[in-house]
Amino acid sequence: MSLDNQTYTTNGNGYATDIGTWFMTYNNEQMWKDNFGSGNPIFYRALVSENPDIFGILDSSNVEMIDFQIRKMAEIGIDFILYDITNGGLRPEIVYGRGNEWIVNNAILTCKRIAKWNRENAHKIKYAIAVGMYKAILGEEFDEQGNCIHADWTIGQCTEMQAEAVWKMFVENPEFGGDHYYHLNGKPLLIIHDWGENVLTVPHGWNAYQGDRTYGDRFTVRNGQNGEPGTYGWQTSDGGTQVHPEVEVVCPGWSTASGDSRIPRENGEYYRRNWQVILDNPPPRIVMIIALNDYNESLAIFPTDTSRCNDRNEEQWRNTKGELDAYMYWNITKECINKLRNQ
Numbered sequence: 632m633s634l635d636n637q638t639y640t641t642n643g644n645g646y647a648t649d650i651g652t653w654f655m656t657y658n659n660e661q662m663w664k665d666n667f668g669s670g671n672p673i674f675y676r677a678l679v680s681e682n683p684d685i686f687g688i689l690d691s692s693n694v695e696m697i698d699f700q701i702r703k704m705a706e707i708g709i710d711f712i713l714y715d716i717t718n719g720g721l722r723p724e725i726v727y728g729r730g731n732e733w734i735v736n737n738a739i740l741t742c743k744r745i746a747k748w749n750r751e752n753a754h755k756i757k758y759a760i761a762v763g764m765y766k767a768i769l770g771e772e773f774d775e776q777g778n779c780i781h782a783d784w785t786i787g788q789c790t791e792m793q794a795e796a797v798w799k800m801f802v803e804n805p806e807f808g809g810d811h812y813y814h815l816n817g818k819p820l821l822i823i824h825d826w827g828e829n830v831l832t833v834p835h836g837w838n839a840y841q842g843d844r845t846y847g848d849r850f851t852v853r854n855g856q857n858g859e860p861g862t863y864g865w866q867t868s869d870g871g872t873q874v875h876p877e878v879e880v881v882c883p884g885w886s887t888a889s890g891d892s893r894i895p896r897e898n899g900e901y902y903r904r905n906w907q908v909i910l911d912n913p914p915p916r917i918v919m920i921i922a923l924n925d926y927n928e929s930l931a932i933f934p935t936d937t938s939r940c941n942d943r944n945e946e947q948w949r950n951t952k953g954e955l956d957a958y959m960y961w962n963i964t965k966e967c968i969n970k971l972r973n974q
């Protein structure tokens with residue numbers, strides 16, 4: 632059956648369209664000093680308190696900040712988060728990502744807070760995980776001169792390895808697994824992501840993989856490509872939101888730490904146009920927002936003070952009147968979710 636003809640089932644909150652958002656667990660003071668070692672400090676300051684005027688550096692290991700973000704997401708109707716673990720850290724034998732285990736640990740901490748929230752509140756927040764398939768994650772090792780020594784694993788093998796880790800560390804966890812994990816079509820959702828190729832359909836990808844699929848087949852596996860139809864992100868590099876019955880990606884703009892690659896925010900107009908595509912067409916089963924709290928690549932939509940930003944790699948958030956507006960993208964998101972669910 633083609634994707635276009637499927638009926639999509641989820642364990643969301645019962646809406647015709649679920650709202651998901653990518654969620655980062657690598658925010659902290661050191662990260663904001665050098666942005667993943669790039670040497671470019673992060674000048675954004677996120678809302679960190681119910682006081683609407685208190686902004687600061689997010690800390691992904693701070694329980695109060697985690698709880699605050701969960702509460703704010705529930706307020707505007709977000710149904711699930713998608714952890715960005717695409718840079719590795721799940722499997723210690725995978726070369727790239729060694730040292731990123733703290734990012735996974737912060738995700739686990741967030742899962743515990745999500746489970747607590749779900750036990751106490753009617754609107755649930757679920758979670759899913761995105762893993763990476765970059766060549767380095769596939770097992771490439773390099774000598775001191777930077778020459779590749781070997782590349783051990785195919786995308787198919789790496790998907791199975793990472794699926795096993797996600798299953799054992801998250802889905803099976805008695806405290807925060809099970810129904811806390813977001814399901815699509817009766818299985819937990821697992822996103823696999825790479826730049827430049829469709830990791831499901833390439834000859835060495837997951838769909839054609841003939842090896843052990845014990846854990847991978849327990850998931851609904853989807854592609855986290857760059858905003859192409861039916862994929863779950865990253866930025867919308869192909870001209871904005873693409874119409875698709877399963878999932879549509881909406882993005883506020885994007886910029887790398889250097890500012891060399893970017894999609895301008897256009898004072899909120901790019902984000903509004905993305906949402907308008909969704910509102911003007913039959914609604915998808917899932918809307919995927921990129922991203923709640925990604926300040927490393929300037930994708931965040933959470934309330935943010937941008938007065939320190941340099942407008943090169945970090946745009947100041949100004950409304951159509953040219954005024955700084957820390958809540959602009961949050962308010963647009965809330966407004967569009969309400970329109971989607973009441974049209």
